[in-house]
Amino acid sequence: MTGKVVRKMSLIESISSKLPGVQEPKAHLSFKSRLKWTVIILLIFLFLGQVTLYGVEKQEVARLQFFELILGASIGTLMTLGIGPIVTASIILQLLVGAQIIQWDLKTTEGKKKFQGAQKLLAIFFCFFEAYAYVAFGAIKPATPDFSIFLLLILQLAFGAIIVMFMDEVVSKWGIGSGISLFIAAGVTKQIFVRAFNPLTLPGETVPTGLIPQFLVFLSQGELFQATIAILPIIATIIVFAVVVYIQAVKVEIPLAFGSIRGFGRRWPLNLIYTSNIPVILIAALIANIQLVGSLMAQPGEFGGRCGPLGCFDQQGNPTSGFVQFLRPSADLSINIFFLTLLAVTFILSMLAFHFRSQNSMKILAISAAAGLVSAIIVTHFTVGLPVGGEFLRSMIYLLIMVVGAVIFSVFWVATSGMDSKNVAEQIEGLGMQVPGFRRDPRIVEQVLNRYIPILAILSGLIIGLIAAVADFTNALGTGTGILLTVSIVYNFYEQISVRYVEEMNPAVRKFFK
Known part of the structure; x- marks a missing residue:
């Protein structure tokens, strides 16, 4: 690295070493204690995902709901940014270290500490950067044009993301597994449950939004x-x-x-x-x-x-x-049916072959995939068209x-x-x-x-x-x-x-x- 880059990295290391963090437990934690902390953080995360941002125009939040699942977000609430800043910081640092632009030896304790400190600092930067981008570009639109509301929305978004960062640390050190993983799983599980079982109808509609109630209604008709x-x-x-x-x-x-x-x-x-x-x-x-x-x-x-x-x-x-x-x-719909048939047939045939102890696993997978492809073409063609x-x-x-x-x-x-x-x-x-x-x-x-x-x-x-x-x-x-x-x-x-x-x-x- 050049002298200029070395000085910049030294500055980053110096700042990151002074950042607040969650202390590791000094004694062994029992399973019951770790489970307790994991559940507490999960409940806090779900609660904050229901706290609506003050000063946001609510009808604007629906556009970005595709973003929610992958990044453990809840658009329009304190959890709008979710794990986005943490994951973005991790991606950038991994690419920089992998390309040897930053020459840290991650096999050493010192190298890992530098990486974790820099990741936290970069994540905090992205908390504010992404918060500004959301509000400035209209993803989260202020209810009024006042600059004070504009600034308040940015601070709320950044604050929520920083809370997520520290909650991730609590789960990693005091709980079970990773906070990032926990938040993603919670978001996906919530959506699956709501989309499958929701008995409510949208205004002007007569069919429930949940797929199982929908199925029963259509079947009865x-x-x-x-x-x-x-x-x-x-x-x-x-x-x-x-x-x-x-x-x-x-x-x-x-x-x-x-x-x-x-x-x-x-x-x-x-x-x-x-x-x-x-x-x-x-x-x-x-x-x-x-x-x-x-x-x-x-x-x-x-x-x-x-x-x-x-x-x-x-x-x-x-x-x-x-x-x-x-x-x-x-x-x-034709894409949905094609790939659903392909996946189902390939999986079932592979399972049957392995169950009966057939040898040559690669040959089994190849034949199963070919059968799945043929089945997908036939089923899609005769149902909705290719x-x-x-x-x-x-x-x-x-x-x-x-x-x-x-x-x-x-x-x-x-x-x-x-x-x-x-x-x-x-x-x-x-x-x-x-x-x-x-x-x-x-x-x-x-x-x-x-x-x-x-x-x-x-x-x-x-x-x-x-x-x-x-x-x-x-x-x-x-x-x-x-x-x-x-x-x-x-x-x-x-x-x-x-x-x-x-x-x-x-x-x-x-x-x-x-």
């Missing part, structure tokens, strides 16, 4: 086609849920032996989804931020729409042209962006979070284990892990990005990406509890975690 359309998102949600749960459980196991006890060994499991849901969180947040910027830069145009450098939006805030239209999955070329091209570009983005972030995450071969080899060495048939040396373990981890980093990003994109096309409740994230988050919570806290539980509860 004998409108089978409408009833089928209403229940499709529920079916899609169940299928996506099953696929994600199954994929989460697949592991690659490496045989190891204890160096000091001959004849004893164990297998070291590496998840097929090695980087978990992190790549999808990051690429989805990046896409949401680009859409947000596009929406903020758009100016009122003809027929009530808005247009800007990144594309045009309709009155509901849905992209209709330009680059931004490729960042939103198609809502076309997708038009423009919609299909848009879907393929969205899928490509999700997959490539997830792979890139997956590789970056492995490099920056201590999940690379060298760090895992040191963990294995610390447990007194070695590769059978070789002398005890972390370099040998690292060589063995290098056969798996770099490939898993790419493969997990590819699989999780592909599932998220395809699931988005099915019109599942809470979006496919939202369900994927929520299932992954809940599964990770379950794994953490079963590994770390199961012995502290009541015996009646313990059996569910073994």
Whole structure:
């Protein structure tokens, strides 16, 4: 780094070291205590998501509700920015460190402290920057043109985002798992529940907004086609849920032996989804931020729409042209049915083949995918007709962006979070284990892990990005990406509890975690 950059980074480190933070617990916290803090923070988050901003014009908030799920936001409330500033800061720092523009060694304690401090400082900057952008560009419109209301809205938005940042710290240090993950899961779960079961009707409508009440109403009226359309998102949600749960459980196991006890060994499991849901969180947040910027830069145009450098939006805030239209999955019914059939048939055939112990997993997956593709073409053709070329091209570009983005972030995450071969080899060495048939040396373990981890980093990003994109096309409740994230988050919570806290539980509860 040049001297100028070094001085700037030293200044950032100096400022970040003086920022307030949440102290780590000085003594071991019981499972009950950690669960208590997690529930308290979750309740505070949900409560703040109902506190409407003072001075906001309420009818303006609906345009950005696509932003809510991925960033744990609640538009028009204190939680409008959600986890956006935290995730944006993390993305930027990861890219800078990954490209060696900032030369921090994240394998050392000092390097990690610098990264975390800079991330907090950058997140606070984005709290105010995004708050200003929302208000200045009209995403959150003041009820009156007074400058005092303009300023008050910015301060409320920034204050809410900073609270989220500290709540994330509380969960990470005093609770279970990550606050970011908790907030995303809470938002998605809330939307799934409301969209599935809401019995209320909109003004001027006679059909309930909830899909299950809709299905029952249409069925009672004998409108089978409408009833089928209403229940499709529920079916899609169940299928996506099953696929994600199954994929989460697949592991690659490496045989190891204890160096000091001959004849004893164990297998070291590496998840097929090695980087978990992190790549999808990051690429989805990046896409949401680009859409947000596009929406903020758009100016009122003809027929009530808005247009800007990144594309045009309709009155509901849905992209209709330009680059931004490729960042939103198609809502076309033919696309929904095509990808729902593809996902369902591929998953069911793969499950049956693996259940009956068929060999050659890659061949099974290829045949299942081919059968799924043929089934999708036939079912879509004979129900609503195949997708038009423009919609299909848009879907393929969205899928490509999700997959490539997830792979890139997956590789970056492995490099920056201590999940690379060298760090895992040191963990294995610390447990007194070695590769059978070789002398005890972390370099040998690292060589063995290098056969798996770099490939898993790419493969997990590819699989999780592909599932998220395809699931988005099915019109599942809470979006496919939202369900994927929520299932992954809940599964990770379950794994953490079963590994770390199961012995502290009541015996009646313990059996569910073994």
